[in-house]
Each structure stands twice: as C-alpha cells, then as structure tokens.
Amino acid sequence: MTTRLRVLAVDDVAPALAELTRLLAASPCVREVVPAQDALSALKMLKDATFDAVFLDIAMPGMDGLELAGLLGRMAEPPELVFVTAFEEHAVSAYGVGAVDYLLKPVAAERLDAALGRVVRIRGAAAAPAAAPDELAAVSVELGGRIRYVRRADVRFAEAQGDYVRLHTRGGSHLVRMPLTRLEEHWTAFGYVRVHRSYLLSVPAVEELRSDAGGQLFAHTDAGDVPVSRRHARELRDRLLEAATRGDFVGGPR
Amino acid sequence: MTATGSGTPLRRRPFRRPAGDPTTVLAAGVAIAADLRGGLAPRATDLGADPVVRATRRLRALLGADAVGLADLHGDPAWAGRPPPDAAGLIDEVRRDGHRAAAGSVVALPLLVRGEPAGVLVVAGEMARGAARRAAEWVAEALERGRLEASAEAAERAELRALRAEISPHFVYNALTTIGAFVDSDPDRARDLIGDFAEYIRHSVARRGDYTTVASEFGAVEAYLALARAVLGDRLRVHVRIAPEVLPVALPFLVLQPLVENAVQHGVERREEGGSVQVSGEAQGTECVIAIEDDGPGMDPELARAVLAGAAAGDGLALTNVDRRLRAVYGPQYGLVVETAVGAGTRVVMRVPRFQPGVVAS
Numbered sequence: 138m139t140t141r142l143r144v145l146a147v148d149d150v151a152p153a154l155a156e157l158t159r160l161l162a163a164s165p166c167v168r169e170v171v172p173a174q175d176a177l178s179a180l181k182m183l184k185d186a187t188f189d190a191v192f193l194d195i196a197m198p199g200m201d202g203l204e205l206a207g208l209l210g211r212m213a214e215p216p217e218l219v220f221v222t223a224f225e226e227h228a229v230s231a232y233g234v235g236a237v238d239y240l241l242k243p244v245a246a247e248r249l250d251a252a253l254g255r256v257v258r259i260r261g262a263a264a265a266p267a268a269a270p271d272e273l274a275a276v277s278v279e280l281g282g283r284i285r286y287v288r289r290a291d292v293r294f295a296e297a298q299g300d301y302v303r304l305h306t307r308g309g310s311h312l313v314r315m316p317l318t319r320l321e322e323h324w325t326a327f328g329y330v331r332v333h334r335s336y337l338l339s340v341p342a343v344e345e346l347r348s349d350a351g352g353q354l355f356a357h358t359d360a361g362d363v364p365v366s367r368r369h370a371r372e373l374r375d376r377l378l379e380a381a382t383r384g385d386f387v388g389g390p391r
Numbered sequence: 392m393t394a395t396g397s398g399t400p401l402r403r404r405p406f407r408r409p410a411g412d413p414t415t416v417l418a419a420g421v422a423i424a425a426d427l428r429g430g431l432a433p434r435a436t437d438l439g440a441d442p443v444v445r446a447t448r449r450l451r452a453l454l455g456a457d458a459v460g461l462a463d464l465h466g467d468p469a470w471a472g473r474p475p476p477d478a479a480g481l482i483d484e485v486r487r488d489g490h491r492a493a494a495g496s497v498v499a500l501p502l503l504v505r506g507e508p509a510g511v512l513v514v515a516g517e518m519a520r521g522a523a524r525r526a527a528e529w530v531a532e533a534l535e536r537g538r539l540e541a542s543a544e545a546a547e548r549a550e551l552r553a554l555r556a557e558i559s560p561h562f563v564y565n566a567l568t569t570i571g572a573f574v575d576s577d578p579d580r581a582r583d584l585i586g587d588f589a590e591y592i593r594h595s596v597a598r599r600g601d602y603t604t605v606a607s608e609f610g611a612v613e614a615y616l617a618l619a620r621a622v623l624g625d626r627l628r629v630h631v632r633i634a635p636e637v638l639p640v641a642l643p644f645l646v647l648q649p650l651v652e653n654a655v656q657h658g659v660e661r662r663e664e665g666g667s668v669q670v671s672g673e674a675q676g677t678e679c680v681i682a683i684e685d686d687g688p689g690m691d692p693e694l695a696r697a698v699l700a701g702a703a704a705g706d707g708l709a710l711t712n713v714d715r716r717l718r719a720v721y722g723p724q725y726g727l728v729v730e731t732a733v734g735a736g737t738r739v740v741m742r743v744p745r746f747q748p749g750v751v752a753s
Contacts, residue, residue, distance in 0.1 A: 225593065241593070245586050343635050348613070350628035350667065352620050367583060367617065371610065377635040378606040386636035 141168035176200035247368040293360035424533035447471035457516030590614040606638035626665025658685025
C-alpha cells in the first residue's frame with residue numbers, strides 16, 4: 138500500500154537545500170528528490186515532470202514561496218504542498234493556499250516524516266478512493282486459551298515488544314502478535330500518534346504531560362506513563378492542542 | 392411708542408447668551424478637552440460623531456458665538472454654525488504668519504502647543520472681550536494634554552514590547568558554546584540542540600500579535616530547558632507537569648519563559664550543588680494556574696514585595712515585567728503571587744482566565 142513519492146525541494150539557501158534534500162532522500166516514503174534553488178527553476182522542473190509533493194521555502198529572492206504556491210494551485214493536478222520556513226508568521230497564508238503541512242527550520246527528521254506521512258495518506262486516498270475498511274476497530278487477543286477482543290477505544294497506548302505489541306488499557310495489558318507500524322497505519326486516523334520508537338499513544342487519553350529531572354518527557358494516562366521522545370514532543374503537543382481546542386479535555390479542579 | 396418693532400432693518404440675529412452657570416461652564420470645558428484628546432484631524436465620516444465637530448459645537452455654545460471653527464495645520468476645518476465667508480482667508484493667514492487675524496466680527500487665532508503652531512481657532516460673532524483668546528488657550532492646552540497622554544501610552548506600549556524581547560546574552564553564548572562542544576562528540580545531540588535553540592529564539596523574537604498559547608509558551612520553555620540542561624548538566628533538575636486542557640489558553644507572549652529562566656538563574660545556576668525547578672500548568676475552574684517553584688536561596692518576603700512593586704532594582708526584573716504585563720492585560724487581581732522566605736526557595740504563581748474576551752492567540 139506504500140506510495141513512494143517523487144519530491145521537489147525548493148530553497149534559495151544552498152546548505153538548507155542540501156540538508157532538506159538529504160533528509161527527504163533518507164525517508165523510505167521518498168523515491169526521488171529533485172532540488173531547485175529558486176522558484177523559477179522549480180517552475181521549469183514542474184513543467185517538465187510530475188511530482189507528488191513540493192517542499193517549499195517561503196522567503197526567497199525574486200518569486201517567493203507563496204507566489205509559487207499560488208501558481209501551483211492553477212495546475213490541473215497540482216502536487217501536495219509543504220512549506221519549510223523559519224517563521225511562524227506565514228502559517229495562516231500557507232494553509233490559505235492549501236498546504237498540507239508547515240515545517241519550521243531547522244527541520245527535524247521526525248517532523249519531516251510526519252509531513253511525508255500526511256502527503257502519502259492524501260496521495261494514497263486519491264489513488265484508492267474506496268475507503269479502507271476499519272479492520273482494526275477491535276483486536277483479537279488470546280487469554281487463557283480463549284479468544285477475546287480488545288476494543289480500540291479502550292486502548293490508551295500500544296508498546297512494541299519484539300514481534301509483539303502490548304496493548305495497554307485501564308483494566309490491564311494484552312499481548313498481540315503484530316508490528317507496531319501496522320497498528321499505527323490503521324489507528325492514526327483515530328487519534329493515535331507515534332510518540333516514541335516503541336510507543337503509539339491515544340491523544341485523548343493523555344491526562345498530563347510530565348518531564349522528569351533528566352529531561353525525559355512522559356505522557357501520563359490512567360493506564361500508565363508513556364515515554365515521549367524529544368523529537369516527537371512537538372508533534373504530540375500540536376495534536377494535544379488541536380484536541381483541547383476542540384474541547385476533548387474538560388479539565389477542572391483536580 | 393418704542394423705537395424698535397417688526398421690520399426694523401437693523402435687527403440682528405438673536406444674541407446667543409453664553410452659558411453663565413459655572414457648573415455648565417466647567418462641564419463644557421472638560422468635555423471639550425476630552426473631545427480634543429485625539430488632536431484636530433477629523434476622524435469620523437459622520438460629522439455628528441466626529442469629536443472635533445463636537446468640540447466646536449460646545450465652544451460655540453460656551454462662547455455664545457455665531458460660528459466656531461477648528462482647523463488643523465492642513466486640510467478643511469471642522470465647523471459649528473455657518474462658516475463665515477472670510478474664514479478660509481483668515482485661516483490661511485494664521486497658518487502662514489502664525490499671528491491673530493481678524494475681519495469684522497470674525498477672529499482667527501493660532502493654537503500654540505509648547506510654542507509651536509498646532510492649528511487655528513476661528514470665532515465669529517459678538518462676545519465678551521478676551522473670550523476668544525481664552526478659548527484658544529484652553530483648546531491649545533487640551534491639545535497638549537492629549538499629546539502627552541498619547542506619548543505616555545506609546546511609551547508604555549513600547550516598554551511592554553521591549554520587556555518581552557529580553558534575551559539573556561549570557562545564556563545565548565553558553566548555549567552556543569555547549570552546542571559547539573557537542574558537534575564532534577555527539578553530532579545528533581548538537582543537531583537537536585540547534586533545533587531547540589531555533590525554537591527558543593523564534594519564540595523570543597516573535598512579532599505576531601500580542602498573545603500566544605500556553606502550548607506554544609510551554610514549547611519554548613521545553614526548548615529553553617533542553618538547552619539549560621545541556622549547559623548545566625546534572626546540576627539542573629527540572630520537573631514539568633502540564634494538563635492538556637490548558638494548552639489552548641491564550642496568554643501574553645513570554646510571561647512563563649522569563650519566570651522559568653529566572654528560577655534557573657537564581658535557584659540553580661548560582662549554586663555549586665545545583666538545584667531543582669518545578670513547573671506546572673493546570674485548570675482550576677475557569678482559570679489556568681501556572682506555578683514555577685525552585686528550591687534555591689529564596690529571599691526576604693519584604694524584598695519580594697519591593698521587587699514586584701518595581702522598587703528594588705536589578706535582580707527581579709523578570710518578575711516585575713511579567714507582573715506588570717499580566718495586570719495590564721487581565722486587571723490588578725491577576726498579578727503574580729510570590730511565596731518565598733530566606734533559605735526556603737521561591738514559588739511564583741500566575742493565574743490567568745481560561746477564556747478572556749479580547750485575549751486571542753495569533
């Protein structure tokens with residue numbers, strides 16, 4: 138089901154472009170990266186070949202990123218747009234021209250992967266319009282020789298353990314033979330987010346974010362604490378902010 | 392028979408009696424000064440709502456004049472009553488020469504603010520000797536007061552903005568030196584720290600609007616702490632706890648981060664054995680409560696009070712700044728609360744309303 142992407146990277150600062158190209162090329166979702174050092178050469182490349190996504194700097198001499206994005210919007214089948222910029226000020230205009238994501242410089246590999254994940258999901262959905270059946274709304278587990286089902290809604294977080302995944306619920310945990318990546322693939326659309334190499338976390342299950350003396354960040358849930366890697370912290374905070382803005386957390390006196 | 396009667400060719404328009412009652416006069420004076428607070432340039436398209444036009448009407452009633460006009464240094468004057476035909480010429484004359492000009496019962500007077508021309512007052516009609524001159528003085532004084540108020544407000548805004556742009560150069564150099572040291576020994580960590588440094592700086596120099604979210608402020612605090620941990624190593628022990636429901640709460644830029652920096656500087660950095668800092672954010676009813684606590688040397692509560700009042704120079708500048716900005720935005724009951732004693736550490740608590748009209752993160 139993997140869609141491997143052809144990506145155009147545009148930035149006028151040579152080292153920044155080299156770094157962006159290197160990070161993109163290192164991702165398994167990317168088939169090919171083409172670098173462009175200004176908007177005009179980017180336009181030429183877009184004319185000559187098709188791209189799945191454009192990673193675009195905003196502040197560039199001559200035509201800037203937002204102007205180039207405006208032109209892209211008029212293409213018959215425009216590539217997905219991800220802005221890569223130093224300033225948060227442009228975020229509103231960026232989403233206004235239909236960007237799927239907005240990355241701040243310097244870009245961390247995990248944040249770039251999250252953006253690529255978004256592009257893959259959008260491209261994948263476009264290629265296969267039939268919605269995939271919700272296969273993993275419940276997961277079968279073996280308990281004392283009997284098969285039982287764990288509902289996704291009860292799972293606060295999932296932990297990779299070798300070839301297995303441990304599903305943590307309020308009532309206890311269950312071991313399932315399955316890679317964490319498969320669960321992530323199916324559960325991302327249902328409020329789960331990867332917060333660590335070995336952990337997938339339900340965003341609404343978070344009761345508190347904590348960091349300990351050594352700087353390790355944890356998400357506290359009623360089924361236990363989940364370690365959050367520094368590199369996933371921003372993504373988790375953004376997701377929590379979205380959920381809290383929607384009113385998913387009522388809060389009040391504790 | 393009397394000499395006067397209907398049809399007499401000499402009959403004048405009825406003389407407008409000046410408002411004689413002192414209460415009325417004082418009230419009119421205060422209202423005129425308020426109307427002119429924003430200067431002489433007309434602002435409202437609806438003349439009835441324009442404060443300068445309103446001021447001319449009050450002046451006309453006060454003086455019992457046929458017409459009163461107020462002109463800026465350029466552009467058309469605002470009028471109460473029918474503008475006399477000579478007015479335009481007189482205004483030009485005053486603007487050019489800076490002296491009183493008169494034609495018949497129409498007088499145009501320069502308005503001098505601190506000796507500089509600021510506009511022209513035109514008065515038409517019969518009135519008491521010196522009344523026009525007194526009125527011009529009053530108007531000039533009102534204009535001067537308006538300018539002083541405006542510059543005081545601008546100064547306060549500039550000060551608030553300057554307060555939030557304080558980045559400690561000491562910290563910046565320490566952070567850069569530390570990152571530099573990691574470039575060879577631990578390049579991944581150096582790369583992460585550069586990301587943290589970028590976030591710290593980005594948040595500190597943000598120029599969008601006046602407000603941010605608790606989420607973004609805590610993000611900057613995390614970035615700062617990651618750098619501070621790299622600089623201070625094991626000497627710095629920080630615990631942060633934040634409840635997700637307060638993440639969207641809007642608050643002024645850089646009210647939390649300076650307090651955390653302050654706790655690290657005073658509670659940890661200056662002690663050889665280091666120290667611990669606890670930061671927490673949670674919802675309590677309709678308020679978001681944020682607390683920053685260190686186990687450092689603390690201070691005399693009297694000194695803490697003086698620091699908050701801005702009376703003690705130096706050390707607690709961050710506290711004073713944040714306290715003043717919180718009060719300015721949310722009202723006096725939302726100032727910082729500082730609990731401290733000598734040798735007992737310091738706990739700073741800030742409460743902000745979770746939802747405050749007009750306080751919206753950009």
